[in-house]
Amino acid sequence: MKNKRIYWLCQIGGWSGMVAIETVNYTFFIVGKFDLYYFLGFAYGAILGIFSTHWFKRLISGTALFGRSRSTVWIIALVSTLALSVWMTILTLIPPALGSLKALLAQLNLLNFLASVVNWMRYIGVWVIIYFMYHLLEHNNEIRQERLKMENLAQSVELELLKKQLNPHFLFNALNSIKALVNIDPEKSRDAIVKLSELLRFTLNYGLKPVVTLEAEMDEVRKYLELEKIRFGSRLKVIWEIEEKSKKLTIPPASVLTLVENAIKHGIAKHPGESVVRIKTSVMETDFGIEVANSGLLDQSDGEGIGLRYLKKRLENAYKGRSRFEIFQSDDLVIANIKIPG
Known part of the structure; x- marks a missing residue:
């Protein structure tokens, strides 16, 4: 329950941070003034980001992904970043399509499309890296805990076997002492x-x-x-x-x-x-x-x-x-x- 709350706080906080960064960037360095249209566009992108990354999380949770080799995991991370960025770019075409065909065609320009994919990769990439790193560390910790548990179990078994060998030896010595006394x-x-x-x-x-x-x-x-x-x-x-x-x-x-x-x-x-x-x-x-x-x-x-x-x-x-x-x-x-x- 606690981990779930932290996850959603990070999701909302992270994507809200994206809205803030892009709004400041467009307001002070590109447009020169605050534009509500851009702000709403960034907010829409943040909502898409929250739901898309959460869908991706549910897609890979429960799989043995993080038990694979490190190189395989990071190749999957790279491919996932690219695929999610393309997906996000396609989703951002929906509002222009609802407006006019002309606006949609302007967005379908290959250069604009690639630029949008690269732009999304900055944020999706950060999300994927953080998420994958967290689960890799968690997986390593689980392996360490399991190894420690097995070592403790092996030690317990070994000690118990030694104990079972010790008691008969002790009993043998004590019985010899009593045997020497019985007739005397x-x-x-x-x-x-x-x-x-x-x-x-x-x-x-x-x-x-x-x-x-x-x-x-x-x-x-x-x-x-x-x-x-x-x-x-x-x-x-x-x-x-x-x-x-x-x-x-x-x-x-x-x-x-x-x-x-x-x-x-x-x-x-x-x-x-x-x-x-x-x-x-x-x-x-x-x-x-x-x-x-x-x-x-x-x-x-x-x-x-x-x-x-x-x-x-x-x-x-x-x-x-x-x-x-x-x-x-x-x-x-x-x-x-x-x-x-x-």
Whole structure:
């Protein structure tokens, strides 16, 4: 509705401008005085222009014209300008024909006819250029929007596939922990099953929320580490260095959980003896960092797992390139680091 109103305002305003330009031109530079006959002739031409260009607009609307190559579109624009100008010239012959045959014959002079066509081409050409440019830009915008929609859809599908791969892997690790406990301490195994069910609920539903508080995330991480301690016993040592002011900050759900799971998988699970997992947060002026370190050596494939690939994708989507993820070796520790806007 708004576009329609703007269109008609432009139509009436543009053709009224043509009447004003031609009236001023004839009054001051050609005739030397105001002539009502010329003014009415220009007004008649403006009315013809409004209806003719509107008819042309309706003729090409709904076609795939603006989806063609640029050269084809502009050739059609040129031909349309010429055809409309000839049409307008023919229509301007109607008033003289109603007056007298002599006046009509004077207008049919080839030179006068061509001059009239060229004169109309100035205004029709401007109309066609503006109209075609508007629709070309609109068509390009539609293509961009469609491409963006398809890219977002592809990313969503890819993330969902990664998520479906991640959950069974996480479940497998947790079940191994409980299996090791069942025959030793049934009471603790029941408690572990409760923790596992809560973790599964979290991992299955975290896609429903874009962010969670760091405090809520750490609750799930603790449950996971308690399950892994059942499996690894005193070999697993966990160090918490969580800044108090970071607890209320928000992060994509399962971010820290993914890093901790990766630390267990590539740390203590691969190496005998005691192993450390250190979870640390630091709050800065513009962002805050989350660091998960584990004992061991960085393998080339450590940063290529499903969980970390999924985490990287989610960080990219959530922060549009303003986050940073890295994993590196520092002495005898493998450190995974996330920096996100605070």
